[in-house]
C-alpha cells in the first residue's frame with residue numbers, strides 16, 4: 001500500500017489530495033476490482049500484483065481472454081479474435097510471450113498470394129488495377145501528415161478518388177470492420193505503427209497462460225458499480241464486493257448498452273466520450289474442409305464482393321491447418337452474425353462455393369462463427385472514433401472521482417483497437433491507482 005508521503009511525491013498528487021484524506025474510511029474487501037479478463041484486465045491484474053495491490057477480476061464469460069480467443073472446437077486452432085502482436089517493438093505482449101516461453105515470429109512468411117472476385121467471378125486484370133488505383137491514393141493520404149480537419153475515410157476517398165469511392169470501404173471494412181463514412185481518419189492516423197509478430201500456438205493461449213494464478217471470478221457479470229460512497233461497490237450475481245477502486249474494461253458498446261449501471265451517473269465528459277466512440281463489427285467465420293486444399297497454399301486470400309458491396313476475405317489454411325477463415329465487417333457482418341451460427345455458416349459456405357464450385361460442399365465438415373457484434377459481452381469487434389471525435393479516447397481514459405478507471409482498448413490512445421493497447425491501458429490505470437490508494 002502506498003504511503004501518504006509517496007502519494008504527495010507522485011506527479012498526480014495534487015488532484016487527488018481531497019480523496020487521500022478520505023482514504024482511511026474506505027472499508028474494502030480488495031484494493032482493485034477489475035471488470036473483464038481480456039488483455040486489459042489481465043495485464044492490470046498482473047501489474048497490481050507486482051505493485052503489492054490486491055486485485056480480483058470479475059469476468060462475465062466462463063473463459064479468460066475476451067476478444068483474444070483461440071477456439072479449438074472444430075479440432076483445429078481458429079484464432080477467433082486478435083491474431084497479430086501489432087507494433088511488436090513496444091507491445092507488452094512481445095515481452096510477455098518471451099517471458100512465458102511462447103514462440104512469437106515475424107509475419108513476413110504468412111503470404112500465399114491473393115485473388116479478387118465479384119459475386120464469385122474472378123476480376124479481369126483491368127478491373128483489378130482500377131480498384132488498386134483508388135486504394136493506393138487513399139493509402140497515401142493515410143500515410144501522409146495528419147489532416148487539418150478531421151473527416152471520415154469515405155470523405156477522404158471521395159476527395160482523392162472521386163471515381164473510386166469504394167476504395168475506402170475496401171480498406172475500412174476488412175481492417176476496422178466498419179463502413180468508411182463512420183470512421184475518423186485522424187484517429188486512425190494517430191495509431192502506433194511498427195512490425196507485427198504472430199503466435200503459432202495462438203494469441204488466445206498466450207492470454208490463458210498469462211491468467212494463471214490470478215484471482216479471477218469467471219461467469220460473474222458485473223451489473224452495477226456504485227461509487228457514491230468513499231470506495232466502490234460492485235454488484236454481481238454472487239453478491240456485492242467493496243473495493244477502493246475499479247477498472248472497467250468492458251467494450252464501448254457494452255458500456256453504451258447500459259449492462260453496467262453506474263451510481264451516481266457518470267460525468268458528462270465520460271458519457272460524451274463514450275458517445276463519440278463506436279465499434280466496428282470485424283467478424284471471422286471458420287469453414288472446415290477435409291480431403292482437398294482446392295489447389296491453394298496456406299495464407300492465400302480470396303477477396304469477393306457482392307453486387308451490394310458486401311466484402312469478404314477468405315483466408316486459406318492458416319498454419320497449414322484444415323480451415324478457411326472468412327473475414328468480413330460492417331453492416332453486412334452485423335446482419336450475418338445476427339442470423340445465428342448455423343445460418344451464418346450456411347451463408348458463408350454459399351459464397352465460398354460460388355467461387356470454388358459445388359464440390360466444395362462435399363469436402364465441408366463444419367463451421368464456427370465468431371460473431372463479436374452479436375456477442376453480448378463484446379457487442380462489436382473493436383472501437384472506432386467517429387469522424388470529428390478523435391479526442392474521445394483520451395477523455396475516456398480520464399479517471400472518474402479517483403475511483404473509476406476506464407481501461408479497455410478504446411481508451412488506449414495510439415494503441416487503441418489492439419490487445420497491446422488494452423494491456424497498456426490496464427497498466428496505466430494501475431499506475432495511477434497506486435498513487436491514490
Ligand SMILES: Cc1cc2nc3c(=O)[nH]c(=O)nc-3n(C[C@H](O)[C@H](O)[C@H](O)COP(=O)(O)OP(=O)(O)OC[C@H]3O[C@@H](n4cnc5c(N)ncnc54)[C@H](O)[C@@H]3O)c2cc1C
Pocket residue numbers: 035036037038039040041058059060061064065066067068080081082083084085086220221222223249250251254259260282283284372377378380381382407408409410416417418419420422
Ligand atoms: C476479429 C478481430 C480481430 C482482431 N485482430 C486483432 C489483432 O490482430 N491484433 C490486435 O492487437 N487486436 C486485434 N483485435 C482487437 C483486440 O482483440 C482487442 O482490442 C482487445 O482484445 C481488447 O481487449 P480488452 O481487454 O480491452 O477488451 P475485451 O477483450 O473485450 O475484454 C473485456 C472483458 O470484459 C468482459 N465483460 C464485458 N461485460 C462484462 C460485465 N458486465 N461484467 C464482467 N465482465 C464483462 C468481457 O467478457 C471480456 O472478457 C481484433 C478484434 C477482433 C474482434
